[in-house]
Amino acid sequence: MKLRAMARVLTMVMATMGASVAVGSSAEARTRTRNVVLFVADGLRPSSLNPTDAPTLVRLQKEGVFFGNSHSLYPTVTTANASALATGHQLGDTGDFANTIYDGSQVINSGTPFIEDDEILAELDAQTGGNYLGEKSLLAVARADGFSTAAIGKVGPTLIQDVSQGDRSVKLPATIFIDDRTATGKGVPLDPAIAVALTAALGSTTPPARNSKPPTRDDNGYSGTSQTPGTRVANVRQQQFLTDAVTKVILPEFKKRGKPFVLVFWSRDPDATQHNQGDSLGDLATGINGPTSRSAVHNADDTLRRILEAVEGDRALAATTDVVVTSDHGFSTISRRDVDAGGHASQSPSTKRRAPDVRPGDLPPGFVAIDVAAHLGMKLCDPDRVAIGLDGHSGYVPVGPDEHPSLGNGLIGPSCIVEKPHDGKVIVAANGGTDLIYVPDGDAARIADVTTFLLGQDYVDALFVDAPPNVVPGALSLRDINFVGSALLPAPSIVVALKTFSRDPHDPIGSQVDVSDTTLQEGQGGHGSFGRADVTNTMIAFGPDFKQGFVDHSPASNADLPVTLAQILGLALPSRGRLRGRVLAEAITGGPTAVSATCGEAVSAPNKDGLRTALHFQTAAGVRYLDAAKKFSGPIVWGDSFDALPCTRSKRGPKATTKPSPKTSPKPSPKP
Numbered sequence: 040m041k042l043r044a045m046a047r048v049l050t051m052v053m054a055t056m057g058a059s060v061a062v063g064s065s066a067e068a069r070t071r072t073r074n075v076v077l078f079v080a081d082g083l084r085p086s087s088l089n090p091t092d093a094p095t096l097v098r099l100q101k102e103g104v105f106f107g108n109s110h111s112l113y114p115t116v117t118t119a120n121a122s123a124l125a126t127g128h129q130l131g132d133t134g135d136f137a138n139t140i141y142d143g144s145q146v147i148n149s150g151t152p153f154i155e156d157d158e159i160l161a162e163l164d165a166q167t168g169g170n171y172l173g174e175k176s177l178l179a180v181a182r183a184d185g186f187s188t189a190a191i192g193k194v195g196p197t198l199i200q201d202v203s204q205g206d207r208s209v210k211l212p213a214t215i216f217i218d219d220r221t222a223t224g225k226g227v228p229l230d231p232a233i234a235v236a237l238t239a240a241l242g243s244t245t246p247p248a249r250n251s252k253p254p255t256r257d258d259n260g261y262s263g264t265s266q267t268p269g270t271r272v273a274n275v276r277q278q279q280f281l282t283d284a285v286t287k288v289i290l291p292e293f294k295k296r297g298k299p300f301v302l303v304f305w306s307r308d309p310d311a312t313q314h315n316q317g318d319s320l321g322d323l324a325t326g327i328n329g330p331t332s333r334s335a336v337h338n339a340d341d342t343l344r345r346i347l348e349a350v351e352g353d354r355a356l357a358a359t360t361d362v363v364v365t366s367d368h369g370f371s372t373i374s375r376r377d378v379d380a381g382g383h384a385s386q387s388p389s390t391k392r393r394a395p396d397v398r399p400g401d402l403p404p405g406f407v408a409i410d411v412a413a414h415l416g417m418k419l420c421d422p423d424r425v426a427i428g429l430d431g432h433s434g435y436v437p438v439g440p441d442e443h444p445s446l447g448n449g450l451i452g453p454s455c456i457v458e459k460p461h462d463g464k465v466i467v468a469a470n471g472g473t474d475l476i477y478v479p480d481g482d483a484a485r486i487a488d489v490t491t492f493l494l495g496q497d498y499v500d501a502l503f504v505d506a507p508p509n510v511v512p513g514a515l516s517l518r519d520i521n522f523v524g525s526a527l528l529p530a531p532s533i534v535v536a537l538k539t540f541s542r543d544p545h546d547p548i549g550s551q552v553d554v555s556d557t558t559l560q561e562g563q564g565g566h567g568s569f570g571r572a573d574v575t576n577t578m579i580a581f582g583p584d585f586k587q588g589f590v591d592h593s594p595a596s597n598a599d600l601p602v603t604l605a606q607i608l609g610l611a612l613p614s615r616g617r618l619r620g621r622v623l624a625e626a627i628t629g630g631p632t633a634v635s636a637t638c639g640e641a642v643s644a645p646n647k648d649g650l651r652t653a654l655h656f657q658t659a660a661g662v663r664y665l666d667a668a669k670k671f672s673g674p675i676v677w678g679d680s681f682d683a684l685p686c687t688r689s690k691r692g693p694k695a696t697t698k699p700s701p702k703t704s705p706k707p708s709p710k711p
């Protein structure tokens with residue numbers, strides 16, 4: 040019997056018993072068993088949901104709750120959203136501001152660590168008392184309450200679901216983690232009994248690698264070069280192993296234990312394949328809408344189908360298990376040259392460099408760091424290449440005039456020597472569609488100088504600074520984007536949203552292009568920007584506690600899901616910070632049809648050239664949902680898709696978007 044039918048039977052049975060299935064209170068929820076499967080399809084766009092590529096998702100979309108006004112948290116990157124999905128808090132509380140960060144020290148071998156890595160997460164935990172997020176996660180709370188817990192899938196966001204279990208002081212985590220690093224010596228320890236069961240069922244405890252040596256176009260991890268297209272296969276091999284681990288080992292083990300469970304599956308596809316696909320080298324028109332990207336959507340759908348079959352094939356599980364699907368962020372096609380739909384190429388000074396691995400005229404990886412270093416007249420150093428013996432000191436490799444930082448990150452200062460205190464005056468952490476800039480000494484004049492310089496660059500779309508509103512003309516404040524909270528890790532001084540544009544006005548989201556600070560090529564895929572295609576994620580909820588055949592038009596985000604699931608499971612999710620998501624009551628059986636939402640806008644003061652950063656957002660139940668941000672030189676016009684958002688505008692009428700709504704903007708910036 041299908042899950043939906045089981046749920047209906049359960050509803051009838053409970054109705055006869057005089058009980059209610061509505062999730063009214065935690066106490067009520069504790070009287071019955073509930074399990075949760077949270078399935079994250081990394082980088083899945085709602086526009087990918089069609090019956091050919093995604094039959095399972097389309098079925099759940101129709102039969103369960105589809106969130107038609109859903110949000111990734113900005114910056115629209117993986118670990119930032121993983122932190123929200125784990126804890127129910129926005130980034131100002133979790134401190135996970137992006138995948139590549141600067142935390143004031145060298146972490147393992149980088150001054151700008153890429154934190155999709157179990158060892159680096161353990162290091163961040165060690166620096167912050169055992170949990171770098173500073174908030175308890177849903178998995179941690181469920182585990183402490185006697186639930187069985189597991190997180191399976193892509194390395195990084197998987198461990199983040201219960202990250203304190205990856206702390207080196209934990210000899211054997213009670214949560215089961217299986218990711219790319221399992222049993223390689225660089226992963227989180229695995230329960231020996233689970234390891235034995237994995238070996239018996241699958242012949243190994245380690246998922247297959249995504250690349251052979253040397254990699255070819257038939258390896259999913261192969262990203263190609265500026266001359267050679269990337270992969271032509273989805274991440275099928277690895278994902279099959281991880282799915283088998285769930286259906287053949289984890290779910291049977293949970294059933295044997297007889298306790299309720301929370302299981303997170305983090306599907307690397309379609310993200311991995313959309314990034315690396317070789318369908319469209321140098322071709323913005325095909326971009327991430329080619330056959331290889333579509334096969335990755337199908338791969339994620341097939342993974343979900345198999346997990347769902349394991350749940351629905353068991354009557355007891357089907358009646359007690361809620362399945363929530365989300366994506367951490369949307370996706371766009373990468374531009375390394377054009378900065379608008381008219382085909383105008385960036386005039387950045389960095390495009391004059393001639394690195395052998397960069398197509399002549401392209402923005403090289405690290406173009407923000409290169410331009411900022413030149414503007415400041417300081418040395419550019421590569422924080423991902425450690426150098427020993429710089430004048431007898433240790434430091435980072437200097438970046439030469441026809442070179443670029445290896446991964447796009449830059450440490451900028453009078454020298455490349457790194458000793459305490461180090462010489463880095465400005466650190467750039469590249470994150471695809473957004474770069475984070477840190478000014479460790481907090482020099483307000485330098486922050487303002489770098490911000491003003493970047494505002495004039497053709498590849499910049501919006502700027503946010505660690506300063507009170509209107510102190511730096513042209514930029515909004517970090518507070519405007521929910522960056523100011525109880526975070527343990529340092530916040531950046533400047534957030535640089537890179538340019539996005541749409542190639543097709545009739546399909547602005549499906550044809551979005553992101554100027555990206557990345558080592559990937561034009562025509563491949565990326566995200567991280569403040570454009571609608573990256574902010575719009577995919578959210579679906581399905582199972583005994585959710586409405587059936589319901590489209591939820593109220594604003595929702597990844598930070599709302601753990602808060603909602605905690606209520607359904609009858610768990611109290613404690614909070615340090617106040618940037619918390621809301622319970623999506625309108626999606627739950629017996630809940631209201633909608634919550635009231637207002638549209639708001641924050642607009643910076645203009646700089647001397649009349650440039651302003653503007654942010655569009657919605658507010659519901661005290662939560663601010665960020666829709667998009669852009670740089671404007673004239674009147675602020677968001678366009679039809681924003682006008683169509685189901686939120687109440689100020690009394691000036693449906694298109695009066697140029698004024699901040701006094702009700703919804705806690706810090707309305709004065710309009711010039």
Ligand SMILES: [Zn+2]
Nearest residue numbers: 081082117367
């Ligand atoms: Zn992702």
Ligand SMILES: [Zn+2]
Nearest residue numbers: 082117310314
């Ligand atoms: Zn990605």
